[in-house]
Amino acid sequence: MEEPPNEWGKKAWEHLSLVRTHSPLIQCITNFVSMDLMANTLLSAGASPAMLYSAEELHHFTPRVSALTVNIGTLTPSWLPAMNTAAQLCSSLSIPWVLDPVAVSASPFRLNACLELVRLRPNVIRGNASEIIALSLASSTQPALNHDAAPKGVDSVHESMDAIEAAKLLAQTSGAVVAVSGATDIVTDGNRVFGAHNGVAMMQKITATGCSLTALIAAFVAVDKSHALDAAMSALAVFGVAGELGMKMAKGPASLRLHLIDALYGLDEAALLSHVNVTTLC
Numbered sequence: 001m002e003e004p005p006n007e008w009g010k011k012a013w014e015h016l017s018l019v020r021t022h023s024p025l026i027q028c029i030t031n032f033v034s035m036d037l038m039a040n041t042l043l044s045a046g047a048s049p050a051m052l053y054s055a056e057e058l059h060h061f062t063p064r065v066s067a068l069t070v071n072i073g074t075l076t077p078s079w080l081p082a083m084n085t086a087a088q089l090c091s092s093l094s095i096p097w098v099l100d101p102v103a104v105s106a107s108p109f110r111l112n113a114c115l116e117l118v119r120l121r122p123n124v125i126r127g128n129a130s131e132i133i134a135l136s137l138a139s140s141t142q143p144a145l146n147h148d149a150a151p152k153g154v155d156s157v158h159e160s161m162d163a164i165e166a167a168k169l170l171a172q173t174s175g176a177v178v179a180v181s182g183a184t185d186i187v188t189d190g191n192r193v194f195g196a197h198n199g200v201a202m203m204q205k206i207t208a209t210g211c212s213l214t215a216l217i218a219a220f221v222a223v224d225k226s227h228a229l230d231a232a233m234s235a236l237a238v239f240g241v242a243g244e245l246g247m248k249m250a251k252g253p254a255s256l257r258l259h260l261i262d263a264l265y266g267l268d269e270a271a272l273l274s275h276v277n278v279t280t281l282c
């Protein structure tokens, strides 16, 4: 019997092709750990990264970008004005921007910074399961966070499938598309929920793969602004497939980092049609 066509695979290929053709300029206000991998991920996908974060140049630069990513990984008070100004500029100019709430439950300072950024209306919020659960809880009722249950650092202590309801709620309260990475990458607009069953567990052993994925989402949304959910899903699937193909060559995290970038650069339509595995979750 003939296989049904892989509609999400086709869509992922269309989005990746648009990124390669248009090479969207992506501003990344991000943590020091992720700058290198994030910029290289964007370049290998065909986008143009710019890791500019000085408040002095935002009014000149940010209005000319195709999308922005704001990542609070190594947050200090001095970074916040630039993050807020860039986010405000994007929201007022209808430039898509994506928030990565790294380690949002690590401190009240970080949580409050994130809540302020959520109020500036990101188009997409991407985090791991623990981050989305914590931000969703705080966005809806503002409870005191239970620090015993919350992770202490940047890595998730929850499974992505356990964050579906939290992701839907965060999408509804924020108006953003919400993406949760993990064994299954989940995307929701608060109503529809899709999951990409791609990627390999070893990707967790490379620092900043999550941050880089968030920037990739920004690049994909930049080329399909009116379909943020589809674009985010494509980015998650593409990154996951690159991880799977890279893993065939890798011996461990260090060589996976290298082969992941090479695989992303070399992805073709046949690879996406045969590997992208997206299903409707609810």
Ligand SMILES: Nc1ncnc2c1ncn2[C@@H]1O[C@H](COP(=O)(O)OP(=O)(O)O)[C@@H](O)[C@H]1O
Residues within 6 Å of the ligand: 127, 128, 129, 154, 155, 156, 181, 182, 183, 184, 185, 198, 199, 200, 201, 202, 203, 204, 208, 209, 210, 211, 213, 239, 240
């Ligand atoms: N158990 C897993 N199996 C397959 N892929 C995974 C797994 N855990 C994470 N990934 C992939 O690793 C990448 C980074 O996700 P994650 O580790 O959740 O982000 P973060 O670094 O923000 O915690 C994503 O592409 C995700 O799909």
Ligand SMILES: Cc1ncsc1CCOP(=O)(O)O
Residues within 6 Å of the ligand: 031, 033, 034, 073, 074, 102, 154, 206, 207, 208, 209, 210, 211, 212
């Ligand atoms: C280790 C670390 N510490 C502060 S930011 C950061 C990188 C986190 O990257 P990711 O969220 O992609 O794992």
Ligand SMILES: [Mg+2]
Residues within 6 Å of the ligand: 102, 103, 127, 128, 154, 210, 211
């Ligand atoms: Mg992260």
